[in-house]
Amino acid sequence: MFKRAIRMVEALGWTTLGCLIIALMIPAISGCGSAAYGRLESDPEAAAVFSKNQVFPDYTYYYSGFQTVPYGIIGIDNKYRLRSNLWKRIDMNPVLLNQLTYRMQNVYSLNPRGSWILDPDGRRVGIWYSSQFQTKVEFRKDNQIIVLTPKSPDLSGPL
16 A cells, blocks of 8 residues: 555655645644734833832732742733633732832842733733743633743852
């Protein structure tokens, strides 16, 4: 049977076989592209929200890492539901936000940055604060959002 397949390929030509394989793969690959992606947009206004300890009442807040010294803080508009077991919900208030941002800046000796979390159409759906400046933001059906957590800061120091 294998020899028969080789003869068929030789008769059709390798180029034709390659085109056939690609044509068969397109439907399988196109099904994978159904997710909609957002992004982070670094903005001094978003950073000012954290430096002024502003908490949006229509946002739900989460932290990543340690509650006392998080790797990142996000606020997600209540129109969306965060899908993640890694982000931990926190009842945010201005005093707590001040404590967390102070610790992030001073314990890790990094410069966290504020960014807006944008949907695929560029609308603001949340806010991000972390020393990591990019992450994956994915939107699913039923207003579900996935925001990957920031990596832990490198605390190993110089070798």
